[in-house]
Structures are given as structure tokens and as C-alpha cells.
Amino acid sequence: MSTPYALPHPGLNARQVETVERLFAATEALLDEMPYDELTIRLIAARAGLSPATAYTYFSSKDHLFATLYWRLVATAEGPELAGDPRERLRQVVRWIAALVGASPALATAANKSLLGGDPAVAELRLAIGRHFVGLFAEALGEDARPGLVRTLEYVLTGAMVEAGAGIVAFDDLAEELVAAVDIVTG
Known part of the structure; x- marks a missing residue:
């Protein structure tokens, strides 16, 4: 099993990196506004100005998105x-x-x-x-x-x-x- 990357990772083009960053920013903003149980990929995608299908292109679930965002925090912190x-x-x-x-x-x-x-x-x-x-x-x-x-x-x-x-x-x-x-x- 390979070590997961801290998105965005090499292999994504500039537009894809921007999409992932928008999803991360929307997730962080929504987490400050509502509890985990009320959040959905649909709400996060809407906040990011994207379709749910686009969000699912990068993340299989909201849990995948939250865990990836957390991994990024942990992996990139000095x-x-x-x-x-x-x-x-x-x-x-x-x-x-x-x-x-x-x-x-x-x-x-x-x-x-x-x-x-x-x-x-x-x-x-x-x-x-x-x-x-x-x-x-x-x-x-x-x-x-x-x-x-x-x-x-x-x-x-x-x-x-x-x-x-x-x-x-x-x-x-x-x-x-x-x-x-x-x-x-x-x-």
C-alpha cells in the first residue's frame, strides 16, 4: 500500500488543483458553520460552486474528503x-x-x-x-x-x-x- 498524497498532488493539472482547493476551502468554511452530520458532498460542492459529480470525481464520500483534508494538515505541518x-x-x-x-x-x-x-x-x-x-x-x-x-x-x-x-x-x-x-x- 502506498502512502497517500497530500492533495493536490502531482498528476493533477492546474484546473484540477484549483477544483480540489475550492472543495477544501468550502469544506473548511462549512465545518465552521454546521456539524459533521449535516454536511454532505452536495452541500460542499454547492459552496464550492461545483456539481456533486465533480466533487465525487476527487472524493468517494464526505469521509474521504474530511480524512484527506486532515491528512493534508498533518502531512504538511512542520x-x-x-x-x-x-x-x-x-x-x-x-x-x-x-x-x-x-x-x-x-x-x-x-x-x-x-x-x-x-x-x-x-x-x-x-x-x-x-x-x-x-x-x-x-x-x-x-x-x-x-x-x-x-x-x-x-x-x-x-x-x-x-x-x-x-x-x-x-x-x-x-x-x-x-x-x-x-x-x-x-x-
């Missing part, structure tokens, strides 16, 4: 500056992740729901996002990056993201919740 011992570097990583998703809670919440869905187009994105975060954990741990520890940190992050997306934990509290979890796991 990673955290890491300094200190492995535990401190892990704290820096989870604070960075919390700040990244907390900057756009509506997108994070929609992506959370989308990534948990069954759309086959989303499965590859879900794996890529997970690999990205696991890579950050492994980098932070350096030579202390035991597979079991990295996997446990992945579980902690996944659970925290689900709780934040479900409104159980506020996105504003996510960083400190994750830091506390890192301290317990590495303590």
Missing part, C-alpha cells in the same frame, strides 16, 4: 523542534499534535468520525496518519523506541483523539492530558 531527553521530546510531540488538531477542532472532530468509518478510500489515509504519528514518537524516543512503547503511545493518542472528537475531553485540555499520559507510560 514538525516540532525536539530537545531534551526522550520523555521531554515525547511531551513536545504530544503538545505539538494537540496544538495542530486544536487549531481546527471542527476539522479534527469531522476527521475523527471519518477515520473511524468504513470507506475503503479512508483506510489508506487512516494508516498514513497513524504511521506519521508513530514516526514522530519513534523519533522522539530515539534509541529508546521499543515497539511496545511506541504502540502504547499510539493507543494513548488514538484514545485521546477519539475522546476529544466525541467532546469528552476539550481540545484545549488535550495537550496536558496527553503529557500526563506520556509521563505515566514512560514513568
Whole structure:
């Protein structure tokens, strides 16, 4: 399985790139106006000034669109500056992740729901996002990056993201919740 691209990707012509960007902009605007459950490809396409058929040319579902937009956010963000011992570097990583998703809670919440869905187009994105975060954990741990520890940190992050997306934990509290979890796991 290949790593998904962060759209727009090479191979799209300028007009196609503009179309995808319009869909992304419309999605972000609508996410600030209404909840995930009320959004449809039809509404997003209309906001972008496109037909639903055009939107479906690029995205198989709204979940595919939200997950792709989230992947783009994650894949293109400049990673955290890491300094200190492995535990401190892990704290820096989870604070960075919390700040990244907390900057756009509506997108994070929609992506959370989308990534948990069954759309086959989303499965590859879900794996890529997970690999990205696991890579950050492994980098932070350096030579202390035991597979079991990295996997446990992945579980902690996944659970925290689900709780934040479900409104159980506020996105504003996510960083400190994750830091506390890192301290317990590495303590």
C-alpha cells in the first residue's frame, strides 16, 4: 500500500488543483458553520460552486474528503523542534499534535468520525496518519523506541483523539492530558 498524497498532488493539472482547493476551502468554511452530520458532498460542492459529480470525481464520500483534508494538515505541518531527553521530546510531540488538531477542532472532530468509518478510500489515509504519528514518537524516543512503547503511545493518542472528537475531553485540555499520559507510560 502506498502512502497517500497530500492533495493536490502531482498528476493533477492546474484546473484540477484549483477544483480540489475550492472543495477544501468550502469544506473548511462549512465545518465552521454546521456539524459533521449535516454536511454532505452536495452541500460542499454547492459552496464550492461545483456539481456533486465533480466533487465525487476527487472524493468517494464526505469521509474521504474530511480524512484527506486532515491528512493534508498533518502531512504538511512542520514538525516540532525536539530537545531534551526522550520523555521531554515525547511531551513536545504530544503538545505539538494537540496544538495542530486544536487549531481546527471542527476539522479534527469531522476527521475523527471519518477515520473511524468504513470507506475503503479512508483506510489508506487512516494508516498514513497513524504511521506519521508513530514516526514522530519513534523519533522522539530515539534509541529508546521499543515497539511496545511506541504502540502504547499510539493507543494513548488514538484514545485521546477519539475522546476529544466525541467532546469528552476539550481540545484545549488535550495537550496536558496527553503529557500526563506520556509521563505515566514512560514513568
